[in-house]
Amino acid sequence: xxxxxxxxxxxxxxxxxxxxxxxxxxxxxxxxxxxxxxxxxxxxxxxxxxxxxxxxxxxxxxxxxxxxxxxxxxxxxxxxxxxxxxxxxxxxxxxxxxxxxxxxxxxxxxxxxxxxxxxxxxxxxxxxxxxxxxxxxxxxxxxxxxxxxxxxxxxxxxxxxxxxxxxxxxxxxxxxxxxxxxxxxxxxxxxxxxxxxxxxxxxxxxxxxxxxxxxxxxxxxxxxxxxxxxxxxxxxxxxxxxxxxxxxxxxxxxxxxxxxxxxxxxxxxxxxxxxxxxxxxxxxxxxxxxxxxxxxxxxxxxxxxxxxxxxxxxxxxxxxxxxxxxxxxxxxxxxxxxxxxxxxxxxxxxxxxxxxxxxxxxxxxx
Amino acid sequence: xxxxxxxxxxxxxxxxxxxxxxxxxxxxxxxxxxxxxxxxxxxxxxxxxxxxxxxxxxxxxxxxxxxxxxxxxxxxxxxxxxxxxxxxxxxxxxxxxxxxxxxxxxxxxxxxxxxxxxxxxxxxxxxxxxxxxxxxxxxxxxxxxxxxxxxxxxxxxxxxxxxxxxxxxxxxxxxxxxxxxxxxxxxxxxxxxxxxxxxxxxxxxxxxxxxxxxxxxxxxxxxxxxxxxxxxxxxxxxxxxxxxxxxxxxxxxxxxxxxxxxxxxxxxxxxxxxxxxxxxxxxxxxxxxxxxxxxxxxxxxxxxxxxxxxxxxxxxxxxxxxxxxxxxxxxxxxxxxxxxxxxxxxxxxxxxxxxxxxxxxxxxxx
Numbered sequence: 001x002x003x004x005x006x007x008x009x010x011x012x013x014x015x016x017x018x019x020x021x022x023x024x025x026x027x028x029x030x031x032x033x034x035x036x037x038x039x040x041x042x043x044x045x046x047x048x049x050x051x052x053x054x055x056x057x058x059x060x061x062x063x064x065x066x067x068x069x070x071x072x073x074x075x076x077x078x079x080x081x082x083x084x085x086x087x088x089x090x091x092x093x094x095x096x097x098x099x100x101x102x103x104x105x106x107x108x109x110x111x112x113x114x115x116x117x118x119x120x121x122x123x124x125x126x127x128x129x130x131x132x133x134x135x136x137x138x139x140x141x142x143x144x145x146x147x148x149x150x151x152x153x154x155x156x157x158x159x160x161x162x163x164x165x166x167x168x169x170x171x172x173x174x175x176x177x178x179x180x181x182x183x184x185x186x187x188x189x190x191x192x193x194x195x196x197x198x199x200x201x202x203x204x205x206x207x208x209x210x211x212x213x214x215x216x217x218x219x220x221x222x223x224x225x226x227x228x229x230x231x232x233x234x235x236x237x238x239x240x241x242x243x244x245x246x247x248x249x250x251x252x253x254x255x256x257x258x259x260x261x262x263x264x265x266x267x268x269x270x271x272x273x274x275x276x277x278x279x280x281x282x283x284x285x286x287x288x289x290x291x292x293x294x295x296x297x298x299x300x301x302x303x304x305x306x307x308x309x310x311x312x313x314x315x316x317x318x319x320x321x322x323x324x325x326x327x328x329x330x331x332x333x334x335x336x337x338x339x340x341x342x343x344x345x346x347x348x349x350x351x352x353x354x355x356x357x358x359x360x361x362x363x364x365x366x
Numbered sequence: 367x368x369x370x371x372x373x374x375x376x377x378x379x380x381x382x383x384x385x386x387x388x389x390x391x392x393x394x395x396x397x398x399x400x401x402x403x404x405x406x407x408x409x410x411x412x413x414x415x416x417x418x419x420x421x422x423x424x425x426x427x428x429x430x431x432x433x434x435x436x437x438x439x440x441x442x443x444x445x446x447x448x449x450x451x452x453x454x455x456x457x458x459x460x461x462x463x464x465x466x467x468x469x470x471x472x473x474x475x476x477x478x479x480x481x482x483x484x485x486x487x488x489x490x491x492x493x494x495x496x497x498x499x500x501x502x503x504x505x506x507x508x509x510x511x512x513x514x515x516x517x518x519x520x521x522x523x524x525x526x527x528x529x530x531x532x533x534x535x536x537x538x539x540x541x542x543x544x545x546x547x548x549x550x551x552x553x554x555x556x557x558x559x560x561x562x563x564x565x566x567x568x569x570x571x572x573x574x575x576x577x578x579x580x581x582x583x584x585x586x587x588x589x590x591x592x593x594x595x596x597x598x599x600x601x602x603x604x605x606x607x608x609x610x611x612x613x614x615x616x617x618x619x620x621x622x623x624x625x626x627x628x629x630x631x632x633x634x635x636x637x638x639x640x641x642x643x644x645x646x647x648x649x650x651x652x653x654x655x656x657x658x659x660x661x662x663x664x665x666x667x668x669x670x671x672x673x674x675x676x677x678x679x680x681x682x683x684x685x686x687x688x689x690x691x692x693x694x695x696x697x698x699x700x701x702x703x704x705x706x707x708x709x710x711x712x713x714x715x716x717x718x719x720x721x722x723x724x725x726x727x728x729x730x731x732x
Contacts, residue, residue, distance in 0.1 A: 106523040113527060116595070146520040151731060153519040154472075154512040157551065160544040161476040168543060177534060177550065178526040180543050185523065197731065229482070230732070365517060365563065366596070 016048050016241055019210060023217070025049035025239060031057070039091045041240060043311065044304050046084070047207075049239040051216065056236035059203040060097065067193050067201035068092045069235075070208060071102035071145075071186065074122035075114045076253040077261040078129045080306055081209070081243035086133035087306075088207040088240070093135060098201065100141040101130060102189040105364065107145070110178035120144070120364055128357040129262050132350035142361040145185055151197045155188040155230075156181070162225040163218070171214045187219040190235050191226075202233055210239040243305055246276035246298050260302075262350070266343050270336045273299070279321070280328040291322040292331075299328070299335050307338040382414050382607055385576060389583070391415035391605060397423070405457045407606060409677065410670050412450070413573075415605040417582065422602035425569040426463065433559050433567035434458045435601075436574060437468035437511075437552065440488035441480045442619040443627040444495045446672055447575070447609040452499035453672075454573040454606070459501060464567065466507040467496060468555040471730065473511070476544035486510070486730055494723040495628050498716035508727040511551055517563045521554040521596075522547070528591040529584070537580045553585040556601050557592075568599055576605040609671055612642035612664050626668075628716070632709050636702045639665070645687070646694040657688040658697075665694070665701050673704040 019025050028050045032042055035057045041047040060066045070085055072078075093099045103123035108114045123144055131137045163184075169175055172183060193201040206216060216237045223232040245251040245258035252258075258276075260269050279293030279300065294300035300321065308314035317334075320326040385391050394416045398408055401423045407413040426432045436451055438444075459465045469489035474480045489510055497503050529550075535541055538549060559567040572582060582603045589598040611617040611624035618624075624642075626635050645659030645666065660666035666687065674680035683700075686692040 106520075110523055110527040116524075146523055147516045148519070150513045150515070150519075153514070153516075154730060154732070157472040157476055157512055157547055158482070160542075160547045161479060163543050165542055176526075176531055177529050177546050180546055181523055181526045181550070184543065184547070195732075364520060366520070366561075 016210065020049055023213060025051060025213065028053065028238065041088065044314070046305055047238050047240045049210065050237060052234060052236035053205070053238055056203050056205045064203055065201045066203040066205065067098040067100060068205045068207065069100045069102065069190060069193060070206055071104045071189050072126040073104045073108055073112070074119050074126055075108045075112050077263055078126055079251065079259045079261045081251055083133055083262060084240055084243060084305060085207060086130050086135060089130070090134045093139060099135065100193060101127065103144045105144045105146050106185050107182040111182050124357050124363070127361055128350055128354045131353045131357065132346055137360045144364050145189065147362055147364040149197070151195055152188050152192045155192055156184045159184045159187055159222050163222065171218050183215065183218055186215045187222050190219045191223060191232050194232050204235040206235050206237040208237060208239060209242050211242065213239065244298055244301060246272055248277040248298055260339070262346060264343065266340050269339055269343055273336050273339055274332050278328040284327055287327055288324040291324040292328065294318050294321045299332055302335055306342065307335055382576065386415055389579060391417060391579065394419065394604065407454065410680070412671055413604050413606045415576065416603060418600060418602035419604055422569050422571045430569055431567045432569040432571065433464040433466060434571045434573065435466045435468065435556055435559060436572055437470045437555050438492040439470045439474055440485050440492055441474045441478050443629055444492055445617065445625045445627045447617055449499055449628060450606055450609060450671060451573060452496050452501060455496070456500045459505060465501065466559060467493065469510045471510045471512050472551050473548040477548050490723050493727055494716055494720045497719045497723065498712055503726045510727070510730050511555065513728055513730040515563070517561055518554050518558045521558055522550045525550045525553055525588050529588065537584050549581065549584055552581045553588050556585045557589060557598050560598050570601040572601050572603040574603060574605065575608050577608065579605065610664055610667060612638055614643040614664055626705070628712060630709065632706050635705055635709055639702050639705055640698055644694040650693055653693055654690040657690040658694065660684050660687045665698055668701055672708065673701055
């Protein structure tokens, strides 16, 4: 059985290693030492794969105009999975890289069929949370897909010439007019920064969840086909694992009780966490004897992706678990404490920025 | 056999009356007297059909904000068929109606696969010829599809939500990403004037060749579907017969010798005209006896669409022909004289306006 990557949001990924083989995504671990990739997502294997990250890093290191771009789908509320992307953007921004964030309001409206004004307001929210997470808005760009300039849209129209429906079906499976336009719009998101009008950043890195790789494959093909005509170059990309829901399944808007949202009241978030699926054994006795299974545990995932301060702490948590020294209840309470301080601090910054966020992005007129 | 209307430019139409039945286009003749539609295209049956013209005229007569919009495909050179649309726009502009002209450069590039810079330059040319034909540029709007503002593009993205691929296939036959985007772009051309950002002209009339009716049907469906959400209303449309090539077949870019272009040197145009297919008989004797067949004659078509000053003159030409009083050579020479003065005068105005035309339209940056 081959793995299907579904960027429209209905996918679960069981086996990240297989993606490396099937889609030609390269393992990122080979680059860690050479390029001093010191973020915890690199060292912990959360960002596990890439395309052309080495080429992008070479451009960065040699002082060329590089940028990082990603997009957020403004449907549902930002959660700890969303925050993984914020975290990555923050990392690159701190390295001095220009960061641009697209609000995928066109796709949310046309493909996900969300209410338009809700989508626009949610977009502001995703930006406010990004800033609250630590992205410096003065050094970043934010925009709505439906609120760009003509050069960006011209790309979408031009791209349509050099792609067939059969090619798009091979990448996306079922198509619709909305999906076709959304896919080409995402390609414009990724590639528009290369135009002089938008800064001429020829080397673009896109950090995304691995479910978004189909968009990258389309975009790389389009970049190749417009290399001569528009001087476009292939974007690089890095892929992080998807944060699972607290029941161990793919996180889903339809099951909000299994996702921790950045706006969850602290006591709600703690309660969700206390109910989460762990790698614990059937009985306390058994767990003391055999140890827990952290790699099956959604709490250990939270430690890995967000809660463990450093590698030493993460290793201790792991060893406490597999040795049977700690039981799930106690481990959860420790995680809940950390989550609480993370959320309290984040929500404080979020409340400060929320009323100001329109300063940083132009809201669509309808 | 049913008639297929092909807006992508490969159609010949044999039987206009059948269109009235098959596609629900209404005959325009019923409205002539009531609304005093006095342009020769109405009285001569060149504009033969409409959708909702009566509703549009009622809005016009009651002082509501009405506009006329049409688009030109900037591939090939403007010819006497193009000039039919200029003529219609001029008529409505003289009645005080705001006229807007779209240059379909996105479609020319993506669907017709023309060279981009040629398309952009041709666009200027189509506008210069429109002005030379008598359209007052100070009271008209001109734009390129790839050079609009975000509200216009937002329409395209939003439209994609409420149309399925099956519906588009039913209207257009074969599809491609380029055709899908072009079709929705044409819908945005027609409907964007209704937005407050673009003047809030709620009552739009689209004068087109009847081959463009599929776009109108799509656009009317979309207007219905966005009536509540965006307050859009159905556009009205009028349909003119297509000027045939001088060989009696559909005019085609691949047979320029059978089309009279507005830039043709006068002697070339005259030569083309002298070689044209007529409704003449096999011999002069036969023609004197039986009379010619003006309704088969491309020269009589030119008289009808462009060269005959008034109804009296047109009737005389018709009667001279059917009575056998005049033979084709003599009739052609008379037409050539008229064509010559039309072209000389038009080309003089065209040369005057050509270098100034960029004053009236923003050229795309690439």
